[in-house]
Structures are given as C-alpha cells and as structure tokens.
Amino acid sequence: MGKKIVILGGGAAGTIAAINFAEAKRKHGLDMDITVVNKDEWTYMPPLWADVALDGLPIEKTRAPIRNLEKYGASVIVKEAKKIEPAERKILLSDGESISYDYLFVTLGLRNxxxxxxxxxxxxxxxxxxxxxxxxxxxxxxxxxxxxxxxxxxxxxxxxxxxxxxxxxxxxxxxxxxxxxxxxxxxxxxxxxxxxxxxxxxxxxxxxxxxxxxxxxxxxxxxxxxxxxxxxxxxxxxxxxxxxxxxxxxxxxxxxxxxxxxxxxxPRPPDPLNDPQFLYEQDKRFVKARPSDFRHPEYDDIFLTGEHSMPPTGLGTAGVFVDTATLKALSILLHELYGVGEPTEVHSVACVAYSGDKGFLGVCEVEFNGQEYTWRNCYNMAENFVMKIIKRAFYQGWLDKLRI
Ligand SMILES: Cc1cc2nc3c(=O)[nH]c(=O)nc-3n(C[C@H](O)[C@H](O)[C@H](O)COP(=O)(O)OP(=O)(O)OC[C@H]3O[C@@H](n4cnc5c(N)ncnc54)[C@H](O)[C@@H]3O)c2cc1C
The missing domain is CATH 3.50.50.60 (FAD/NAD(P)-binding domain)
Known part of the structure; x- marks a missing residue:
C-alpha cells in the first residue's frame, strides 16, 4: 500500500509541500497518498496584508481556495487540528474525528x-x-x-x-x-x-x-x-x-x-504544538526540529518545516526560509522512500520587499555547519521602482498556482 503523507497546515510551507509531493508523484509514478489539513477554506499569502493596509488591496487578492490543491492530486480536509499524537501516528481534529499518517509534515505557522x-x-x-x-x-x-x-x-x-x-x-x-x-x-x-x-x-x-x-x-x-x-x-x-x-x-x-x-x-506556538512533546526546550515560543533534516528529534516520521520551527534550526521566521526548509525536507523523504532525486541543501534565500517609494531584492547567504544554520550575510542586490512591482507580482504569482 502507498505511503500516506499528511500535511498539517495549508499556508506557505504546506502548499509548497503538497504541490511538490504531487508533482513528484505524477512525474515518477509514485504510490503515495497526499492529504492537506487546513482550518480555513483559504490559503493566505501574509506579505500581501501589507498591501491591504497600505494600498487597500482587497482581501480576495491575498488568498486562494485551499481545495484547489485537489487539482494537483492532493486530498484536502478543511478542519482544525487540536492535537498531534506522535506515538499513535494520528491527528485529532476539532470535530472529534482523527486522521492517521505514515509521514507528517507540520506547517502550522506561528500564532500571533x-x-x-x-x-x-x-x-x-x-x-x-x-x-x-x-x-x-x-x-x-x-x-x-x-x-x-x-x-x-x-x-x-x-x-x-x-x-x-x-x-x-x-x-x-x-x-x-x-x-x-x-x-x-x-x-x-x-x-x-x-x-x-x-x-x-x-x-x-x-x-x-x-x-x-x-x-x-x-x-x-x-x-x-x-x-x-x-x-x-x-x-x-x-x-x-x-x-x-x-x-x-x-x-x-x-x-x-x-x-x-x-x-x-x-511569536507563539500554534495550539496543536503547544505540547511538551513538541516545544523547543531552550525557547518555548518555538517548536523543535532537527536542523539536518527538519525532523522531530524523537519521531523520524514527523517533519516540521513551518515558521514555528525555523529559529531552533538557526533559520529565520519568514516565508523564504520555510520555503527552502520544506523543499529540503521533502527531497530527503522522497529520496529515502522512493530513491528519486537527491536531497537538496539551503545555500541562500532571496526576498523582494518594499523600501520607501521603491522595492529591493535582498539575498542572504545561508550556511549549514552540520549542527545548525547561520545566515547573517545579507545584501541589497538591486533597488528600484521595478522591484516594487515585482514584489506584488511575485506573491500574486505564488497564489496563482492555486487559482487554477
Ligand atoms: C504582515 C506579514 C508580512 C510578511 N512579509 C513577508 C515577506 O515579505 N517575505 C517573507 O518571506 N515572509 C513574510 N512574512 C512571513 C511569511 O508569511 C511566513 O513566514 C509564512 O507564511 C510561514 O509559512 P507557514 O506555512 O509556516 O505558516 P502560514 O503561512 O501562516 O500557514 C499556516 C497554515 O496553518 C493553518 N492552521 C493553523 N492552525 C491550524 C490548526 N490548528 N489546524 C489546521 N490548520 C491550521 C492556517 O490556516 C494556515 O493556512 C510575512 C508575514 C506577515 C504576517
């Protein structure tokens, strides 16, 4: 029987995981079941909320229907998760039901x-x-x-x-x-x-x-x-x-x-992770993950690549980091389970942002020293009016993947 991969949280990291697992499944003919659990009918792109506040961008432009992941071949469950039971390999949902998994990607972001x-x-x-x-x-x-x-x-x-x-x-x-x-x-x-x-x-x-x-x-x-x-x-x-x-x-x-x-x-841990089995002992605002592969230190079948687990690995709390972390973790799992591809590594992250009347492209070098990541060398690669347009287009383009 195929492996059951559950992705808990359908935001930036969760949708990347779902789309990339689904593409690998199709490309390599893998026997794999992909399910996304998200508490909301929508997946949001939070950087666009700055445009809502500053420019009056309508909320509709900051989100896409999470169920459109089904068009890629993933199943979608719109329910809130209450608790993860790692020893049982299951997630308890708000309606009392539960969902089991062989492998779990936890991508729940951070609670405000x-x-x-x-x-x-x-x-x-x-x-x-x-x-x-x-x-x-x-x-x-x-x-x-x-x-x-x-x-x-x-x-x-x-x-x-x-x-x-x-x-x-x-x-x-x-x-x-x-x-x-x-x-x-x-x-x-x-x-x-x-x-x-x-x-x-x-x-x-x-x-x-x-x-x-x-x-x-x-x-x-x-x-x-x-x-x-x-x-x-x-x-x-x-x-x-x-x-x-x-x-x-x-x-x-x-x-x-x-x-x-x-x-x-x-930054505070999302409710299902506010549990001693998940909290990072050194800083309980965050959730532990092994920097080498983003796995839970005690449960090899759980990968934590949401924003909640970036600081314990040395990475930053931003979409660009959860993106690269998720791609690395899923490349490791695909290689282990099916022998496809090679595990990837994070070497740099790039981000477009507003700066005054313009926009800029920022790039940070990232290094993994075997224990943790460091990423402090960041550069302004280009600052101009075009970058301002590219910023919004970049995040809209991301959502367009789910407006199919
Ligand atoms: C105002 C603002 C501006 C930002 N600007 C940038 C930027 O310019 N560049 C950048 O790189 N990053 C930026 N970020 C950060 C970026 O948005 C986050 O790093 C990224 O969204 C984190 O991804 P994630 O998948 O971990 O969490 P999220 O994208 O937050 O997704 C979490 C998902 O989990 C779901 N969920 C939560 N709890 C449950 C539950 N109990 N059960 C089921 N589902 C649940 C949520 O509905 C959501 O869909 C910004 C963030 C904000 C708020």
Whole structure:
C-alpha cells in the first residue's frame, strides 16, 4: 500500500509541500497518498496584508481556495487540528474525528501572541491577519498627521524586515500626501547589532536608514515593553544597564506617546504544538526540529518545516526560509522512500520587499555547519521602482498556482 503523507497546515510551507509531493508523484509514478489539513477554506499569502493596509488591496487578492490543491492530486480536509499524537501516528481534529499518517509534515505557522503585556491585546492596529489589515487601512486613510509608533516587543517576529519595510513604505505615502508625521519604531535591543534595522547586516541597514532620514523615521531601543495605556496613548518600556563595575543591573523605565499605534505580535506556538512533546526546550515560543533534516528529534516520521520551527534550526521566521526548509525536507523523504532525486541543501534565500517609494531584492547567504544554520550575510542586490512591482507580482504569482 502507498505511503500516506499528511500535511498539517495549508499556508506557505504546506502548499509548497503538497504541490511538490504531487508533482513528484505524477512525474515518477509514485504510490503515495497526499492529504492537506487546513482550518480555513483559504490559503493566505501574509506579505500581501501589507498591501491591504497600505494600498487597500482587497482581501480576495491575498488568498486562494485551499481545495484547489485537489487539482494537483492532493486530498484536502478543511478542519482544525487540536492535537498531534506522535506515538499513535494520528491527528485529532476539532470535530472529534482523527486522521492517521505514515509521514507528517507540520506547517502550522506561528500564532500571533498579544498576551503578556498589559493593554497590548486591545490597543492599536496591525496587519497580521486580513481583517485587521482592513481596519488598519481605514485608520491610515483617516490619519491627519502626528506620531505613529510601531511597537516590536520581541525578536524574532514574523518576517524580520516587516517593521522597516512597513515604516518606509508608509513614510513615503504620508510624505506624498503632504501629511506631517513622525514614525517611531520601538525595537528590542539586539546585543550584536544594536537594533532590528541592522539585523540583516550593514548593506540592508544602510538602505533603511536612508529612508529613515527622508521620512522622519526613528528607531528607539528598549529591553522590554511593559504595558500600553491606550487612554493616555502611552507605551511604557524598560531599559537595563549594567553598573560600571558590572556587578549589578539598573532598570530604567521610560515612555513613548503615540497618536496611532501599530503593533507587531509576539511569536507563539500554534495550539496543536503547544505540547511538551513538541516545544523547543531552550525557547518555548518555538517548536523543535532537527536542523539536518527538519525532523522531530524523537519521531523520524514527523517533519516540521513551518515558521514555528525555523529559529531552533538557526533559520529565520519568514516565508523564504520555510520555503527552502520544506523543499529540503521533502527531497530527503522522497529520496529515502522512493530513491528519486537527491536531497537538496539551503545555500541562500532571496526576498523582494518594499523600501520607501521603491522595492529591493535582498539575498542572504545561508550556511549549514552540520549542527545548525547561520545566515547573517545579507545584501541589497538591486533597488528600484521595478522591484516594487515585482514584489506584488511575485506573491500574486505564488497564489496563482492555486487559482487554477
Ligand atoms: C504582515 C506579514 C508580512 C510578511 N512579509 C513577508 C515577506 O515579505 N517575505 C517573507 O518571506 N515572509 C513574510 N512574512 C512571513 C511569511 O508569511 C511566513 O513566514 C509564512 O507564511 C510561514 O509559512 P507557514 O506555512 O509556516 O505558516 P502560514 O503561512 O501562516 O500557514 C499556516 C497554515 O496553518 C493553518 N492552521 C493553523 N492552525 C491550524 C490548526 N490548528 N489546524 C489546521 N490548520 C491550521 C492556517 O490556516 C494556515 O493556512 C510575512 C508575514 C506577515 C504576517
């Protein structure tokens, strides 16, 4: 009997897995059953939610019907998964049914965490889900000027460039409309580089700072956001400093007021993975996976290539990383099971993003040292107006695979 491959989560990584397994099945005549379980009728392309917020792109343009994966030869179950039982090789679904597997690809993304900072869940706007992006767009259209604060409580967060990309693109729109504004990005301090604007290295950091000057954007560093008081429109933060003799740490508290708050969620494990069998012991915001092949360290039949498992392998929380991780994991499994192809390796990732009035192509070198990945050398390969068009076309083109 053919192997039953279940893909849990039909977002960026899940659809890549399903389409590539289905193509291998067809090309090599493999005896394989592919099933995708997704809680939603739609698969979304989250980078396009920035266009919803900034340009009023309709939500319909950010998604495609998940059931169109059936046209590739995969079965689709639209149900929410509640729990994975690895010892039993089954997934419990919200309606009480269960589904069994021979091999499981877990691609559930990350949950948007708003809890833990008093006031954070209720205050402000964001574009980390489609409906929220529509609300942010309405608010921005009515914005008459003042201070916009983009709050980033923790690193990493979904898509490492997002706050700078959003701030510079928004800065350009406000500048063009003649709306007087200041944008403040509240960044966690990062020991090696300073703050999130330098996280991808000097080349890309300089690109952001060019726009920071042009559009009145400032980065302020903190060691933690403590609370939000939306009635006084204040973000309270802390800063920790070592004393001169390095024997003690002094905590200072400071505030930033805002006219409009845009917030970035904290990364948290999706509910079915919020289980000691899956959580990464060193950082329980994430889910463990073996860097060499993205397998669960104890269960060889489970591959975890969703955003939830990127930091434990050394990779970043972005679509470009889950894409390459998924392709590597499935190449390993196809080779092991059927002897087809060769296992691939991740050497670089490329991403198109907005930068002010333009777009740019960013490329990061990725290296696997046998233990984990490192990927800090990133370059701005080209910045121009065409890249801006290519960015949206790239993500729309991705969804077009499922608009057949
Ligand atoms: C605003 C924003 C901008 C971004 N910009 C970029 C960018 O420019 N470049 C880039 O590379 N990345 C970007 N990203 C990140 C990128 O979108 C993610 O890295 C990528 O989508 C992660 O893929 P994934 O498959 O792990 O998760 P997702 O794409 O989030 O998919 C998870 C899927 O699992 C399903 N699911 C969740 N829970 C359950 C459950 N219990 N049962 C069944 N199904 C479930 C969901 O419905 C969803 O379909 C951005 C993200 C955001 C939010």
């Amino acid at each position: 965490g708003w809890e833990g900072i008093p006031g954070y869940d209720k205050a402000g706007y964001h574009n980390y889900d489609p409906q929220a992006a529509v609300e942010l767009n309405k608010t921005l259209r009515n914005f008459k000027g003042g201070k916009i604060v983009i709050a980033v409580p923790e690193v990493p967060f979904r898509c490492g460039i997002y706050p700078m990309e959003f701030a510079t693109a928004l800065g350009h729109i406000l500048h063009t409309k003649g709306i007087k504004s200041k944008i403040v990005i509240l960044s966690p301090k990062m020991p090696d580089v300073g703050d999130i604007s330098w996280a991808l290295g000097k080349d890309i950091g300089k690109l952001w700072h060019k726009y920071f000057e042009k559009y009145n954007i400032e980065i302020k560093r903190h060691d933690g956001i403590e609370k939000i008081d939306d009635s006084s429109r204040t973000v309270s933060m802390k800063e920790e400093e070592e004393t001169h003799d390095r024997k003690a740490v002094i905590t200072k508290h400071f505030e930033e007021t805002y006219d409009l708050l845009i917030k970035v969620p904290m």
